[in-house]
Amino acid sequence: MIDLTELYVEIDDFCRKFCDDLNQHLVGNGKTIAVDTPGLNLSEVLTILIYYHFSKFDCLKHYYLIKMRAGYKKEFPKLPLYNRFVERIKEVWWLAALYLQYRQVKFSGMGYIDSTPLKVSHNKRTNSHKVFKFVATLGKSSMGWFYGFKLHIICDLTGNIIKCNITHGAANDLKTGKEMMKDLNGKIFADKGYIGKKEFLELLNKGLILVTGIKKKMKNRLLEMWDKVLLKKRSLIESIFNVMKNSLHLEHSRHRSVINAGVYYITTVIAYTWKPNKPAVKFNSKEIKLLQSLSLMN
Known part of the structure; x- marks a missing residue:
């Protein structure tokens, strides 16, 4: 469990600094953007939403009523009723998106890319679903x-x-991935869904090598030994999705607002960036010896 005070301090510092920088460049009738709002300020609302993902509650309402209003009344003395708090969620969507960008790390030259579905209803209720009728897809x-x-x-x-990026369900992984990878230099390892000769060459010309497996009917191609080892470690990103879904409550079908659902997804990814023990690539003794031999050869 992360420290609530540490979480709030960083979020509050980020929000205030960003708003101060933004207000210096605003041109208009003198209105400014402020973190402090009546009742809970924007930093507190965002902190409560992120902290929820570390709780054992699988329902935001129960978490708010039992955990926050009963257990953290001293830390948040201006907690409103639950319905009012839900209304306030819409106010922090832009801060949540910016804070997520702030929490992302720089590309070090090697990485993995993949996608995971976010179901909003059971397949049998697709035609009767109303909340995401015009934004979600099959x-x-x-x-x-x-x-x-x-x-x-x-x-x-x-x-x-x-x-990271959130798209509709029918989005093409390769096209979305190409847009996300266009500014990166190095190597990205992916599954067979990211195979595309045109996209591979375009990314290669920009300095990025996309390493994927091959399909059954494709001609075999040579890969560096170390690339083969790292390609087999692609399960790392599946472990990340597993943590988000099973530990941080990423996916559920109780959303009643498109904007609030977007904030929910964003705060889940933010919560993951705060986890102290993240999944990481681990090498066995044979792979370590291989890495050492390759480094000696170079």
Whole structure:
């Protein structure tokens, strides 16, 4: 469990600094953007939302009523009723998005890319679903058909988030991944869903090598030995998705607002960046010896 005070201090410092910098460049009738608002300030609202993902509650309402209003009344003396708090969530979507960018790490030269489905309802209720009627779509993953969105992530070898994106369920992984990888230089390892000769050459010309496996009917191609080892470690990003879904409550079907759902997804990824023990690539003794021999040869 992370420290609530430490979380709030960093979020509050970030929000105040960003708003101060933004206000210096605003041109208009003298209005400014302020963190302090009546009742809870924006930093407190964002902190409560992020801290929820570390709780054992699988329902935001129960967490707010039992954990926050009963257990953290001293820390948050101006906690409103739950319905009012839900209304306040819409006010922090832009701060949550900016803070997520702040928490992302720089690309070190090697990483993984993949996507995971975010289901918003059962497939049988797709036609009757109303909340995401005009934004969610029917998509297909390795686990079958689903109705909702996709979370795309690029991570490094130590499990840190480099970039992320949320698209509709039918979005093409390769096209979305190409847009996310266009400013990176180095190597990205991906599954067979990211195979594309045109996209590979375009990324290669920009300084990025996209390493994927091959399909059954494709001609075999030579890979460096170390690339083969790292390609087999692609399960790292699956472990990240597993942590987000099973530990941080990323996916559920109780959303009643498109904007609030977006904030929920963003704060889940932010919560993951705060986890002290993230999944990371681990090498066995044979792989370590191989790495040492390759380094000696170079």
